Structure formats: structure tokens, C-alpha cells
Amino acid sequence: MNYILSDGPQRKALLPFTFTRPVAEIRIGILTIREKWEKYLQTKTSFKTEDYLSEKYPLVETDDNLVIVSSFLPNKSLADQVLSLKEKQAIYHQDRIVAYRTKNPEAEFNTSDFSRIEFEDDILTVDYTWDIFSKNGEALQADFDLITERRKSAPISGTNQVVCPENIFLEEGASVEFSILNATQGPIYIGKDAEIWEGGLIRGALALCEKAVVKMGAKIYGPTTVGPHGKVCGEISNSVIFGYSSKGHEGYLGNSVLGEWCNIGADSNNSNLKNNYAKVRLWNYDTEKFDHTGLQFCGLMMGDHSKTAINTMFNTGTVIGVNSNIYVPGFPRNFIPSFSWGGASGFRTYHTQKAFDTAKVMMARRGKEFDETEAKILQHVFDETAKWRSF
Template sequence: MNYILFDGPYRNNLLPFTFTRPVADLRVGILTIRQKWESYLEYTTTTVTEDYLSDKFPMIEMEENIMINASFLPNLEVIEVVKSLEENQALFKDEDVIAFFAKEGEEVTDFSKFETVEFDGEIIKIEHTWDIFAKNGEALAEDFNLITKGRKSQPIPSTVSTINPDDIFIEPGATLNFAILNASSGPIYIGRDSEVMEGSIVRGPFALCDHATLKLGAKIYGPTTIGPHSKVGGEVNNSVIFGYSNKGHDGFLGNSVLGEWCNLGADSNNSNLKNNYAEVRLWDYQTEGFAKTGLQFCGLMMGDHSKCGINTMFNTGTVVGVSANIFGSGFPRNFVPSFSWGGSKGFVTYKTSKAFEVAEVVMARRDEEFSEKDKAILEYVFEETKKYRRE
């Protein structure tokens, strides 16, 4: 059977992160959604996504396919049902389709002729940007069990102080000394060839993914994920960093999500709680206005390739698009469109030629190529988000 992940109805709710990737490639917990499905299915997946993303994220279709809604995170119970789906069957959770059987070339938009299979088990669904951090603890615990099952952790160095060490797993090549790891509130996962520098204090649930670094004296409150090749210092609380991003210095990041290739300047901070303790409203690309989140704590949502200068202050519930560059004193507004350059005193358009120069240099430092496919995606995003910028 061939398995294909599709973006589903919540793709636009998950902007700005889905401007540059399919829903399947969002990171929640330790793994991306795609990596989770592939681990459970023991099968490589492809993707149905927006046309402008399809060159980088192509679909491979076969005679018989199971189409899977990437907003749902897999578990053992749902995997059994997905694998058993037959022709003209669709698996639903309430009003949402989780997966369905499709023949080659078949475009399914109406499930009225399908036999409906109801899934009555528990399953995590990612339908809003804030779900990425709000549901990160549950997803991280499931990933921890999936990754570590039947395996033995590397020894915990004698200089590291621990609480509940049975819920701490260290991969080969990881380096850590003179740190404090408290797994009493949830598991702690230290990825392959990662580093926890001296003086770091971590309270789980926490994941430091492969080749990532916790800087000297970092203070981490879970549930937090630091994605591959990221470098993080200062204070972080209940946040997810997808990968290849830096928060290398002191400053607070809380209840937030950073995409890839982001950089927060030294002593930058975000607010995650309003002064009046009111519900946080967040920019909604669907309605093109600010929408209720139902959350009291909600911080910064920053898309890929965006950066801020030293001492930047982000207000509660700020959304920053793709390839924005923010600097200067004061609070920038709560919605910063993609390809914006400036700060609290106003923004101008960040030209793609300049943005691409930076992206090429930044990615080369990590031995990654800024490819023609990457350029084409960002050029599309630039045009698509023009309406939000004041030219």
C-alpha cells in the first residue's frame, strides 16, 4: 500500500509555518508529523500540498493509495485502522476525515459514497498554530516512547544532576556536563551529536534534537522542543523551534513557535501574558483579522527566515511572517507581514534580492544549499503576501 499525506482543511490556519512547507513537515513533539507517520507505518510517505510547494515536496501515486490527513498525529490505535482501510472506505474522527482509500488518479471531494469508519479513540489534532506548543507535551511523550522503545540510553555523565533518570534518554554522540535534568514532569530526550553546555537547567518534557545546542546557563521549562541544528540560550518556556534556528543569548521566549532559519538577537524577549490577564488574540490569515485563541498564555509565532535585532520586544500574541527583519526600540505591531523590514516606527518591503543573499549565507554556514526550489517558494510567498505590506 502507498501512503500519501495531504494538507487538509487546516492548512491556512497553520500559516505562516505552512507558507514554506506542507502540514506534514511541521514539528510537534520530537519528530515532524511526517516522521511520526513513517515510523509507525514503516513506509516512506509523499505529499499532496499547494502547487507552488510540489516541486520540493512531490507526490508519488500508485494504483492503490491511502490518503492521510496530516493534521492528525498517529498512534498505535489509529495506525491499525488506517492500515486496514479498503476500497471505498474513509476513516473519520467526528467531522474530520483522518484517512481514506483512493485509486490512482481518483480525486475525492465527496465522501457520501464512502463507507464511513468512525475512530473513537484518542488522537492529537493540529489545527491552529498555537496547538504546536499547547499540545507539544503530549506529542513529545508519545514520540519519546516511540523512539526509545527497546533501546538503551547512553550513560548519564557523573557530573550531571538528575531527577527521575529513568525518563531521560541520551543518544550516541551527545555531550553534556555539569547540567541539571529534571524529568519529574515529563521525559527528557537528548538527540544524537547534540550538546548541553555547563550550567544548563532543564525541566521536562524536553527534546533537544540532533546536532542542536543548549548554550551556557540556559533555563528551559517544558514542554519545549529545540529542533535539529538549533542553538538556544537564555530562558525558554513551552516553545517549539523547528530547526536550524538560533536564540543564542539571554532573553525570554515563552509559549511560542519559531520556524527554520530564524534568529533572535541578544536580550530579545516576548510577552506571553497580557497585563490584564485577558484571552490572547492572534492574527488569522483566514479571516485577515485577529481571532480569539482561548489561551491566556500565547507568545510569538515566527515564520521561516525571519530575524530580529538585539533587545527586540514582542508583544503578547505576535505573528511574524516569512523573511521579515525586525529591529529598533519599542514594540512592533502584533502582525508583521512576510518580507517586512523595520520595527515599531514602521516597515518597508524587504526586497527578495536582499533576503535571498542573507538566506544563502545563513544556510551555507550549516552546509545547506539555498536551492532554486527554495527561491521559487519564497518568491511565491512574497507575491502572495503583498497585500499585507504597506509598499
């Protein structure tokens, strides 16, 4: 059996994060959606995604394929039902296609070609960008239970003050010293070779992934995720930070999502609550308008490779595209297109060669290469998003 994770119809509503990755590579909880499915299925998967992403995220086809829509997060009962699918059967949940078995995975799904099976249990879904942080607590608990089942945590140093140690798990090589870990409200997971430096104030739920670092004196309360090789400090609340991104200094980040290779300058802050306590609207690339989130708390959505200077401020519900650089005093607009350079006083286009030069240096510092494949993806994003750069 060959398993394929498909972007499905939710991809556009998950931009800017899906400009540079398939839906399955979104991190929510501890693991990416792909990693969750691979753990439940006990096998590798491939991707059905946009053509320009397929060189980095290829599709593998065989004569017998099981296609899963990536916006559905797995649990045991769903995985079991997926594994039991027969040819030309499809699983639905509340009139939405979840998975189907086919000989031709590249063909568009046609309802009339498949017999329908209903999945009646609840499923956690990621349909909008704000789902990534607002559903992070539920996803983090599920991942914690999955990863730590029948396993024993590495020892927690006696220099720490710990509440609910049974909800704390350290992987091999994890280091935590002279910090307060309170797992009363949710689990605390410290990944392999991750570090919490002295003076960390941690209130779960928290996922600190492999080789991520919490610097001295940080105040983090969950549910928050810091992806692999991330570096954080200051005050962070209910946020998801993908891998290789840094918020390494003082400043507040709340109810937010940062992509990979982002950098938040010292003393930068975002608002996550409107002064009139109204529900927040957020830019939706699919509808090309500011949509109701239904949330009172909603902060910053920042695509890959975007950065801020020191003392940058963001209004409630701000969306920043890929490879933008924000600086100068004042509040910039609450939708900043990809490859923008500037701030409250105005923007100009951040041209690709300069953006690529920066990406090469930043990625090299973490032992990663900015190669031709990465350049092609970002060039496509630059071209696709030109219509929103009217400056």
C-alpha cells in the same frame, strides 16, 4: 500500498509555517508529523500539498493510495485502523475526514464516493498555530515512548545532577556536562550528537534534536522542543523551535513557535501574558482577523527566515511572517507580514534579492544550499503576501 500525507483544510490556519512546508513537515514533540506517521506505518510517505511546494515536496501516486490528513497525529490504534482500510473506505473522527483509500489521490474528496468508518478514540490534532506549543507536551511524551521503547540510553555523565533518570534518554554522541536535568514533570530527550553545555538548567519535558546545542547557563523548562541543528540560550518556556534556528543569547521566549532559519538577537524578549490576564487573540491567515485562542499564555509565532536585532520586544500574541527583519526600539505591531523590514517606527518591504542573499549565507554556514527550488518557494510567498504589506 502508497501512503500520502495531505495538507487538508487546516493548512491556512497553520500559516505562516505552512507557507514554506506541507502540514506534515511541522515539528511537534520530538518528530515532525511525517516522521511520526512513517514510524507507525513502517514506510515512506509523500505529500499532497500546494502546487508551488510540490517540486520540493512531491506527490507519489500509484494505483492504490491511502491518503491521510496531516493535521491528525498518529497513535497505534489509529495507525492500525488506517492500515486496515479497503478501497473506497474512509475514516472519520467527529465528522472530520482522517484518511481514505483511493485510486485517484489528486481528486477532491467526495463523501458520497466512500463508505464511512468511525474512529472513536481520542486523537491529537494540530489545527491552529498555537496548537504546536500548547499540545507539545502530549506529543513529546508520545514520541519519547515511541522512540525509546525497548532501547537503552547512552550513559549520562556523572558531572550532572539528575532527577528521574528513567525519564531521560541520550542518543549516541549526545553530550551533557555539569548541568541539572530534572525529568519529574516530563521526559528529557537528547538527540544524536546534541549538546548541553556547562551550567544548563533543564526541567522537562525537553526534546533536543540531532546536533542541536543548548549553550552555557540556559534555563529551559518544558514542554519545549529544539529542532535539529538549533542553538538556544537564555530562558525558554513551552516553545517549539524548528530546525536550524537560533536563540543563542539571553532573553525570554515563552509559549512560542519559531520556524526554520530564524535568528533571535541578544536580549530579545516576548510577552506571553497580557497585563489584564485576558485570553489572547492571534492573527489567523485563514479568517484574516485576530481569532480567540482560548489561551491565557500565548507568545510569538515566527515564520521561516525571519530575524530580530538585539533588544527586540514583542507583545503577547505576535505573528511574524516569512523572511521579515525586525529591529529598532519599541513594540512593533502584533501582525507583521512576510518580507517586512523595520519595527515600531514603521516598516518597508524587504525585497527578495536582499532576502535571498541573506538566506544563502545563513544556510551555507550550516552546510545547506539555497537553491533555485528554495528561491521559487520564497518568491511565491512574497507575491502571495503582498496584500498585507500596505507600507
